[in-house]
Amino acid sequence: MPKREHWSNKFAFVMATGGAAIGLGSIWRFPYVCGENGGAAFLLAYLFCVIVIASPILIGEITLGKTARRGSGGAFRLMALSYKKFWNIVGIFAVILGFLIMTYYSIIAGWTLEYLYQSITGGLTSLDASQAEGFWQSFMLNEPRQIFWHLVFTLIVVAVIFTGLRAGIEKLSEILMPLLFLILIGLVIFALNLEADLSAAPRALTYLFTPDWSKFTSESFFMALGQATFSLSLAMGTMTAYGSYLDDDVNNVPMLGGIVIAMDTIVAILSALIIFPIIFTYGLNPEAGTGLIFVTLPALLAKIPAGLVIAPIFYALLFFAALASAISLLEPAVTHLVDEHHWQRQRAAVLVGITSILLGALWIITNSLESKSLFLNIDRFCSDILVPVSTLATTIYLGWFSSVLDNYKFGRLLVKYLCPIGIGWILIRGLL
Ligand code: PHE
Secondary structure, rough: OOOOOOOOOHHHHHHHHHHHOOHHHHHHHHHHHHHHOOHHHHHHHHHHHHHHHHHHHHHHHHHHHHHHOOOOOOOOOOEOOOOOHHHHHHHHHHHHHHHHHHHHHHHHHHHHHHHHHHHHHHHOOOOOOHHHHHHHHHHHHHHHHHHHHHHHHHHHHHHHHHHHHHHHHHHHHHHHHHHHHHHHHHHHHHHHHOOOOOHHHHHHHHHHOOOOOOHOOOHHHHHHHHHHHHHOOOOOHHHHHHHHHHOOOOOOOOHHHHHHHHHHHHHHHHHHHHHHHHHHHHOOOOOOOOHOOOHHHHHHOOOOEEEEEEHHHHHHHHHHHHHHHHHHHHHHHHHHHHHHHHHOOHHHHHHHHHHHHHHHHHHHHHHHHHHHHHHHHHHHHHHHHHHHHHHHHHHHHHHEOOOOOOHHHHHHHHHHHHHHHHHHHHHHHHHH
């Protein structure tokens, strides 16, 4: 059998895994969920969930892959202390879940491509608020166009995976991640210095860093936990697959995991530092929700001359972040087919890619059917039920049915007791 691929070095692993974590979840979703749940209070809850609940699971998953030298399905089976067949299914379930999420993640990523294209070719300039809304609405009804971008995006993802772990995923992440940080910092400086209203920046900072507990509910806590596990790409085969490509002599997984977590968290905070000052400058409500980036923001950017440059940069940022994450949503399936069924990486990439393109197209076609929207239903079904189920199963496995975390006593304790309670609670709420 050919030797298993592995990352060139720790830097490559950190960039690729950072790319997996940093995505639409951190840049698009975090700011609006934070805005809807009281700003600083939500940020604190988020930090708590990341550090206490998500990070031991992340370290556990990476260690699991590394120790077993297999992707999720095989690793769960090989490292299980008992019930190997059952845990094998749990591992495969995570891989399928990641794949399923990719089928609609790529649709949203396709929207960022449309906006990137429009902002470069001038289609977004001089839109007022209602025109921006109109533009969005008509794009949502334009199925062929959405399918086109979904197709383009997925093809790029497949091309990278096809090229290989080192030549594709690793090289791309090593370029994209530093670039992404540069863009983010540039945009934060821009947003904090908007001249239209100089009081906006301090207000945004206060909003983000001074907790107002009156807005914080138990619901906010669950949102924070869900956001933390999604943002760190847990329970979808991603961390296990990426960990499985670590070299044997790497012995500081908790530290590498810590760096990835820090990167992801910093990106989420920086994204909020871009969005909130803009919102406050133009007197909008931070609770603007999902439409923020595709409706509110284009209208705001159209008002300022710098918007001509800022808009394409911002959508390029979203695209880069989505790209590295999408790769990490499909790679576990490819890793699985290679590890367990001895397929060639290229063949696996093509098959998985085509299936994802077809399913995504189906979600787009049904999206305009309002009540029958498979797109919204699949999203809700995944995030409310399947993701918590997979995360809960992963935690129970790491805490009780495998010994991969034995050398990491504190993490093991959390994974055994606290994580299952927190995540089980989310699941029950999702089911009710
Ligand atoms: N963490 C990514 C984001 O924040 C999404 C993702 C989830 C990627 C799970 C891989 C696996 O957008």
